[in-house]
Amino acid sequence: MISDGEMLALVKKHGVMMTDGHFVYTSGLHGKTYINKDALYPHTNETLAFCMKLAHRFISAVEQNLRPDVVIAPAIGGVILSQWIAYCLSQLTQIEVLSAYAEKTSDGKGFVIQRGYEKLLPRKNVLVVEDVLTTGQSARKVIEAVRGYQGVVVGLAVLFNRGTVTMQQMGNPYVFSSLMDIPLEAWSEADCSLCARGIPVNTSVGKGKDFLARKNAEHPATPTQQRS
Numbered sequence: 001m002i003s004d005g006e007m008l009a010l011v012k013k014h015g016v017m018m019t020d021g022h023f024v025y026t027s028g029l030h031g032k033t034y035i036n037k038d039a040l041y042p043h044t045n046e047t048l049a050f051c052m053k054l055a056h057r058f059i060s061a062v063e064q065n066l067r068p069d070v071v072i073a074p075a076i077g078g079v080i081l082s083q084w085i086a087y088c089l090s091q092l093t094q095i096e097v098l099s100a101y102a103e104k105t106s107d108g109k110g111f112v113i114q115r116g117y118e119k120l121l122p123r124k125n126v127l128v129v130e131d132v133l134t135t136g137q138s139a140r141k142v143i144e145a146v147r148g149y150q151g152v153v154v155g156l157a158v159l160f161n162r163g164t165v166t167m168q169q170m171g172n173p174y175v176f177s178s179l180m181d182i183p184l185e186a187w188s189e190a191d192c193s194l195c196a197r198g199i200p201v202n203t204s205v206g207k208g209k210d211f212l213a214r215k216n217a218e219h220p221a222t223p224t225q226q227r228s
Contacts, residue, residue: 001056002049007179010046014039017182022194024207027135029186030194035160036205037131041080048084050159054179055088058127058157061175066154067093068127070120072100072146074111074138081129085157089127102142111138111145121151128173130158134186136165143171 011017016039023034041047059067068089073082079101086099100117104110113121126146130139143153155175156167162184167176189195189211203209 002053004180007050007053010040010043010050011180014043014046016040018202018205021202022199022208023202023205024211025134025186026207027137027186028189028207029134030189030192031184031186032194033162033184034202034205035132035162035182037077037159038205041077047080048088050179051081051084052088052091054129054157054159054177055085055092057179058155058175058177059089059092061177062154066125066174067095068097068154069124070098070100070126070151071129072102072113072117072121072126072142073129074142075101075103077131078129081131081159085127085129102145111141113145113149118149121146121149124151125154126151127154128156130156131160133158133161133165133178134163136163136169140170143173147171 016036018034018036020032021034023031025031025034040050071082071086071089073079082099082101086097089097098120100113100120102111102113105112128139128142128146133139139156139158143156146153153171153173155177156170156173158178160180160182161178162182163186164183167173170176187193201208201212203212
């Protein structure tokens with residue numbers, strides 16, 4: 001089993017944690033540090049090691065009757081986690097654990113479970129997984145969607161909790177587990193000192209490119225600075 005020290009070394013090695021920049025997160029908040037989980041995913045052996053540790057931690061924390069039948073995650077990035085963690089749980093329990101994912105609704109305000117995955121959920125134990133929590137909005141909406149299909153949310157398991165998100169904010173699943181808690185500051189656009197100082201937005205990750213497009217549409221004569 002990979003150790004905490006080895007995980008931290010891999011995070012540094014693959015540039016998963018990007019620092020001293022100006023980033024726009026999925027939540028719309030801004031900050032100086034970005035957790036780039038996509039830098040980890042190409043390395044399948046190491047992604048597997050992270051997911052096995054998270055699966056083992058979850059299994060160790062729950063009673064037999066709360067072990068998951070299905071793992072589900074928000075698309076897109078969480079799909080990789082859903083597959084790997086379902087695989088790891090299947091290996092640990094010697095019982096097949098299914099993998100599914102939820103997609104954003106057309107208005108982008110919630111999540112819907114379709115493609116036949118919704119048929120897997122009623123009265124089944126469901127583990128929701130997510131890569132990075134900042135505000136936890138996406139994970140919370142997936143939990144609500146699962147419950148809407150009469151699934152029993154037995155837990156939320158995440159790789160990185162960077163927003164000090166709590167179990168209560170997530171709707172009180174039975175177990176809330178994260179591999180790495182990395183509290184980092186984040187601000188609204190209105191309160192962002194980086195914006196006020198004209199620090200260029202990083203457009204290579206997160207929602208920086210969308211932010212830049214919106215700002216340039218609002219002020220076409222004075223394009224917002226960018227950095228990739």
